[in-house]
Amino acid sequence: MAKKKKNIELYAPTTWKKAFQRDWQLYLLILIPLILVIVFNYAAYPGMRMIFYDYKPAKGYDGSEFVGLETIKKVFKDNDFFLALKNSIKYNLLDLALGFPMPIILALILNELRFPRFKKVTQTILYLPHFLSWVIIGSLAYQLFRPSTGIVNIVLKNFGLIKDGIPFLTEPGHWMVTYLLIAVWQGMGWGTIIYLAAITSISGELYEAAMIDGANRWQRIWHITLPGIKSTAVTMLIMNLGRIMGSNFERLESFGNSGVKSEQYQLAIYIYEKGLAGNNFSRATMVGVFQSLVGLLLVIVADKVAKKLGEDGLL
């Protein structure tokens, strides 16, 4: 009887007061990230009204001229904005197409490695590029891929494989491939962490049963490992779709040169050139908000689609 009563108490609906009295230390702990998010994310939201002003920092909102929808109209009439938008979407989709499956494939390969020390060393080597800044990667890439004096072209020429240097970073078509593949190289190792974690949560008994049933290694990957990490992959995909409108200024600037302007001109460059460099903070804010809103919309749509397909989704 006493045991039954205790169970009832354990699952009885609680009140805020009771919950706080019991776990106040935990609530205090969560207060820190909560305050940080409120201060650094939500507290900045009133700044979005900058879009409707010709905002001058020294004059503040009171002294700056209210221009209504003028900034929005200017941006949507600007051909350069649409070029930047087109390039951003194109490159983010390509980044997604190349960059999204790579960590999964790599995680599957790493998972199959049986010699622990080799596996750990390999993992560490694969993670390292993630910690290099784009400025360093860009600089290294130019040293390697310059048309005449880059090490790669010199080696290829010395082996008689090419006559003229390949313009890896100075001609739009070649630049696109090099730019995308370097991003895959930089991010794939780091991306495996979450999938390797998901793989470890798959029960070992499933693999044992499959082995007893005669499943080979490929069949075990296909029928156990992949379905086991599917929900993680869907979550990651939804999160990546939210970044379709994103744009990394550091990466673009590090790989930029006058020969590839037509491809390099993406939203981050647009925001810098037409916003920040000209002290036009209203325009920079407007494009930033546009990116965020479209990103949010894509996440919501992707989440709904995922749920309709029977997945857990993100929201």
Added chain:
Amino acid sequence: MKKRNLQRFGATLLMGVMALGTLTGCGSKDSDDAGSGNMKNEVAGMEGWSKFDEQVTLQIPVYNRGVADLDSVSDNGYTKYVQENFGNKYNIKMEFIPITRSDVMTDYALLASTKNLPTFLMEYDYPKVTQWAADGYLQTIDLDVFANIAPTYYNRMVAQNQLAYTKINYDTYFVLAERPYYDTTYTYCTFVRMDWLEQVGITEVPKSYADYCTAMDKIIEAGIAEHPAGGTMVTAAYVANFGFRNYPVSGEDWAMHSSLSTPSFSWEPTKKLIKRANSEYNKGYTDPEYYITDAETAKAKFINGETYSYGGYMSATVDWLDSFYAANPDAKLAIASNYGGVEAGVQEFPQIRADNPYGMTIGFSSSATDDEIKAAMMYMEWCTQPDVLYTLQHSDWNNYNNSKDFWCVTIESVKAATIEEAIKAIAPQGLPQDFAQQMIDNYYELRKIADAGHAYTDPAFAAVVNAESEYNATLMSKYVEYYDKLVMCDPAEFDKLYEQYSKEYLEAGYQAIIDERLALYKDGKSTKLPWDK
């Protein structure tokens, strides 16, 4: 129980401190009390100054050039000297605010947005300071008050005809520092490989473009360097097309195109300049990878003995010359002639861009109090006193020797009794070759060009050119793209491409800029050319 209570108290305290720390980071500087009303003293000049009753904080911007091995911009020998000898005497707390040299506008914008602008703002480029005036960064100045507090500084401005630059739309916003010998650019020298020239049988530096091309051809032919002219990517809006301009250039063309802030693409002299660059590229003088070569790489190429020439501002210590001689101990350098670009029908005689007839343009922050502004004016006057200026310019303080960033508030370079003495003070020391005499000869060559009226500067507008802030960054980016395409194109296609790109450039905003500049020029809101006055 006691232990648990102590733990709870500790946790609560920690949370509280962290939360408070987060929130206090969002605070802004309290503004000082209102000013002291009438700023004029009964006695003009330093004799009339007295100690402030309450301590005044004077914030001074100093360029941070990102040079390694220097003490902090805000705490070094200079700052200590100024605090001890000026600040303490007048109850002024001196604070030196670092400003990133390569990103001045962004730094000031960030300071403005947090209401933390230094007491005064200063910059070399006139369009930037006019922009600050228009955007509310600055307050107007009563020049009578300035003359009362800083008479030495003010009288110098009058003597050097600088008052025309103090106004924007009839309001006074600026005071201006001195720039000695501004029309000769003698502090910048281009060095060439004299040993290479001698190796190919040439005994003096080229004094015409034909001589220059002969030298390049011979150097390539002798296998000394593959692409001796080298080259770097375009990073500045300034187009060095003075030599390619008609003389005398028309006032309207000059007002529309002569600018440090927007590349003058679509203008005929710029076309001539790029056409020459195209010719040099196609003849192999220029490095085919010049457009992905930054300034540091170009410097390294000269040091490594891959290129014929390199230039820079002179001082007692020039790091790249030190490195050059360390790598090439037997090399011989010479200063290039200013006549090296002269070519019949293209560049009849050298013309150079004179500097502005003033150094720093200085305005006072719109959020500064009267006391702070008074302290700033006192500081400017104090720095102008010969004994103080001598100490500032000649003391060896913690690697900041001769750092003009601390005394540019009054003057731009060391002034001496004679130009020979001034040059000797900035001639590089400790090298296998002594360049002082060549620098003096170079000065007199430049002097001759200036005296012939062939050195003039860009217009300064007494109003903001609004289209510049709207389009400048975009136009700069387009110019780099077009310049490189034109330099690397087939010479037969050059004229057609220049015409096509010019049209695109004008449509991208340049037409709006030149229209606005021309209107201001016609309205009398700009300086004039020497021959139009």
